[in-house]
Amino acid sequence: MRRAKEILRLKHALELTNRQIAASLKMSHVTVGTYLKLAESSGISWPLPEGVTENHLMELLRNSGDSPETARRPLPEMEWVYQEMKRKHVTLHLLWEEYRKEHREGYGYTRFCGYYKAFKSRQEVSLRQEYKAGERMFVDWAGDTVTLWDGKTGESRQVSLFIAVLGASNYTFARAFENRQQASWIQAHILAWEFFGGVARLTIPDNEKTGVTTAGRYEMDMHRTYEELAEHYGTVVIPARPREPRDKAKVESAVLNAERRILAVLRDQKFFSLGELNAAIERALSELNERPFQKMPGNRKLLFEQVERSTLSPLPVTRYEVATWTKAKVNIDYHIQVDWHLYSVPYHLVNEPVEVRLTSRTVEIIHNGTRVTMHQRSYLRGKATTDPMHRPKSHTEHLNWSPERLIEWAGNAIGINGRQVTSKILGSLPHPELGYRSCLGLIRLVRKYGADRTEQACVRAIRLDACSYRSVNSILKTGMDSQALEPHAAMSIAVHDNIRGADYYRTDEIERTGTHAE
Template sequence: MNVLKPHLQTTIWTLLQANASQREIERVTGISRHTIRAYQQRFAAEQSNCPGVATGSEAVASQIAPPRPPASLSAATSLCEPHREFIDAQLRLGRNAMAIYQDLVDHHGFAGQYNSVKRFVAKLRHKVPEQFDRLSFLPGEEMQVDYGEGAPTRVAGSERYRKPRLFVATLRYSRASFRCVVWKSSQRVWAELHERAFRHFGGCPQYVVLDNLKEGVLTPDLYEPELNKVYAATLGHYGVVADPARVRDPNRKGTVEHAIGHTQSTALKGRRFESLEAQNEFLAHWERNWAAKRIHGTERRQVQAMFEEERAHLKALPLLGMQYFDEVERTVCDDSCVRVQHCSYAARPAAIGSKVLVRIYVQRLEIRDIRTGKLLRTHAKAERPGTVVLPQDERVFNPSRETRLILRQASEIGEHAARLCQLLFAIEGRVGQRKLWGIVGLVRRYPAHCVNAACAQALEQGIYSYKRVQGLTESLFAEALAAIEAQASASSTTTVAAAGLTQQHELIREAEEYGDLFAQAAATAVCTMVATASTQRSRS
C-alpha cells in the first residue's frame, strides 16, 4: 500500500466519515481508489481494536493515521440529537437545512444555531447514486455512431490549425471501433462514413443507434422518425435499420460516447497533425495496436478477441457498394420534360405541371413520384448541356399559349423570323420552344432587321438552329457597323479636303504675340500666389 502524507490521510478519513464514496474521494483528491480502499480497511481495523493506550506498532500507526473520535460521541454532543427523527423525516421530504432550522425554532423550542443544524443535516443526508440498468447485447446486434472533435490539424495551404469532426462507430458487443476525421459533414458524408465503417468491420449489424443530428434524422420522433433520404437509402442497401435515440438522452448510446472520450483523452490529447490523412493513419494505428488489444474494464476480456467472436455474426456485405445521389425537386414543363443541369428529360407518366423528385447519380438519372417515391422513369445522364432526352413519339406538337406568344413576337420581327419559328415548332414540338425564345430574344441586343435577315439566310441554308441564327445575326451586325464606320470616315475626309485650312486672316495674330500673352499670364499668376502666401503668414 502507498504511504500517504498525514494531511492526505486526514482528508481521506474525513471524507469517509462524511459517507463519501470511493469514486467521489478519487475525483476530489486524485488518489487511486485502490489506495483509498486500503486505507478504509486500515481505519476500520484500527477502530475495531480501539486501544486505550497505543504502544509499539500501534503508536506508529497512530502517528500515520490521526485518531478519530467515535461517531456516537460527536452525535451526542450535537444539540440536534434529540430531534433526529424529525430532522430525518424532513430530509426524506426533500426539505433543506434552513427550513428544518426554522421549524425547530418555531415548533420544538430549539436553542441552537443554524450552523449546528446544517452540520447535523450534512451527516444524516445520504447521497443516493443514480442507477442505470446495464444492458447486454448479442454479437452483431447493435452499432452506435456519433460525432466528436478531433485533434488540431493544419488547414491545407495555411498556417492555421483547426479541429476536424471525429466520427466514431462502435460495435456494442465487442466495443471494437472505427474512427475517422473529416473537415465537413453533410448528408452524403454521414452516409459514406457508415459505409466505411461497415467495410472496416467486414459486415453489418442489425441496427444502428445514432443521435438526432440533421445529417441522419430530419424530423425526430419516438415512433416514426423521418430519416435523410441518402442515409435511409444507404442503410437500406446494406440491410441495416436505424434506431435514433430519444432527444436529449445520450445514455442510450453511452458506449460510443465513452469511445469518443477515450479517443480524445488517450490517443489525441496534446497532439497536432499536418493533414487529415496523417490523423486518420494515426487513429488506425492506435486502434490496431492499442485500443483493440486492451482489456475492457467491464467485460474483463480483450476487445480484439470479442470482435473475432462477433465478426461471424455480422451480416454479409453486398457485392456492390452504395451508389450515392443528389435529390432535387422539379416541375414537369408543358413539353412533358423536366430540366436538370441545363438538359431536358422525359417525365411521363408524370402529368404536366406536377412536382417530381429527381435523383441524380453519376451515370444515370431517376424520376420518382414525390409522394410515394415510386420510380417513374430512368435516363442515362446527358454529357452535353442543352441535350433533349425525349422520344419522338412523346413530343407534344399542339401549340400552347406560350407557343402562340412566341410566334406573335416572331411575326413582329419579320416574315422570315416567323416562318423559321413555325418550322422549328413543327419539327421539335413544345420541347423546341427554348430555341424559339432564344431567336425572339435576339432583338434585345440587335436590330430586328438583322435578326430577320439572319433567319432568311438560315432558311436558305436549311439549318434550323438558334446557334446558327445567332451567329448570322452577329456577322450581319458587325458588317453593318463596319460599313457605317467606313462611310463616316470617308465623309469626314472629303469634308476636310474640300474645305482646306486657312493660314492667313485678319483675326489670326502672329505666334510671338500669343507667346507674350502666355508669359504675362504666368507671371501674374506667380505674383498672386506669393501675395496670398505672405498674407496668410502675417495673419498666423
C-alpha cells in the same frame, strides 16, 4: 407519408418490435400495430408480390376494414409524457389536454393518469443497458476537429472525425472527413460496415440531424437518402432520443475514447493531406481496439472476434451508390432540368410534379411513388437527353403546342424580328419541343421590357447571330437594345458579361433557367 411497405419490411424481414419501427419511421407505435393487423387480416404477407406499389398496398389495406387512423383508440405516447413532466410548470392535466386536442377520440383524464402511473413505475429503476451481439452500431461525429496544413501556403483547415462503435464489443471504427455534409456522412457509414465486415440490425445516430451542417442544392431530404442507405445494407436507423443520456452513453463513451486515444496521441503531429491523417488514425485505432479492458479480460478486438463478428449480417453484394433527391416540374417540352441538363419524361406528365433520384451515373424520375423513367446521367450543360418514346404522337396530344403556334405568337407579341428569333431557336434543335421553354421565355420578356424594346433586342440578336432567349435577355438587361448597331462591327460586341462566340449560342439553345417556361 405512406410507409406501409416499409413497416412490413422492418417487421418481417428484420424482426423489429413495433416501437422500434415507430422510432425509425417517426410515427406512433399504435399506427404501426394497426397497419400490421390490417395486413394480417387482409392475408398480406412479406415479401410482397413483385410490382405491388405503395398505392396498391394502401388500397388493399383500406379494403380490409377500418383505416389505420381510425381502427382503434390511440394510446397516449407515455415516453413523451414522461419526459415532458420533467419540464418546469408542466402538469399532467395540461399534457392530457394537448393529447385530446390531437386525438378527440382519445382516453379520458382518469385513464390517461392510469397509463402514466403504470409507465412511470416501470421507469423508476434504471438498469444498466446490455446490448446483444450484432444488434446495434452507434455513430456520431467527434466534437473536436483535426487540423490539416497546406504545405505550399501554410494555411490550415479543420476536418472532422467520424466514430462508429458496436454495442456488444465496443469495437470501434474512426476516419477523418473533409466536412460533415451528407455525402461524407453516408460514405462514413459504408466504410464502417466494411471495416466491421458486416452490418448490425440497428444503426443509432446521436440524433436525427447528425451529419448535416449545411443544405446544398440536392440535399433537400437527408433522411430519405439515409433510410435508402439503411435499406440497401439491411439495417434500420433509430436516432437516440433527445435528452435521454442512456441512449447516448455508448457513442459518447466511444467518442471520448477516440479523442483520448487517437486525437490526443496525434496532437503534436502535422498532417498535410487527408490520406496521411487517416493512415495515422488507422494505426492509433488499431492500438485502441487492442488495448486491454480495465475491468474485464480481453480487449475490443478479441471480444468482437469472439462474440460479435459472426452475428453481423453480411454486406450486400454491391456497394451503395450515394443518391440525392430533388423535386421538379415537367415543362411543356416534356423535360425536366437537372444540373443544367434536360431529361425527357413521358409527355402525359406535362405540368406534373415529380421527384428525381440522382446518382453519379443515373437519373430516376418518380411520379406518385412510381418510377416512370430512368436515364444515364449526363454532365453536358445546356444539352438534352430524350427518349423517343416520351414524345407526343401529335401536337394535339401535346397540349396543342406546336412550333407554328409559338412562331405566330411571338410575331404577334413581339414583332417580325421576334418571330424570326423564335423560328431560329426551334429550327436549330433536333426536336422543336426542346426549344419551347426558351421561346416562352422570349415572349414573356415583353411583360418586363415591352414589345418595342424586345423587338429591338431581337434585331441585335439576329445581327449577332445569337438567337436565343439568353442572349436577348442579356441585351435587354444591359440596355444594348437602345444602342446603334455599327455595320460589320457588331460581332465584336459582347452581349453579356462572359464573352462567348456565335457558335456557343448555336449549340446552347436550350434555356437553362426552367422558370421561364412554367
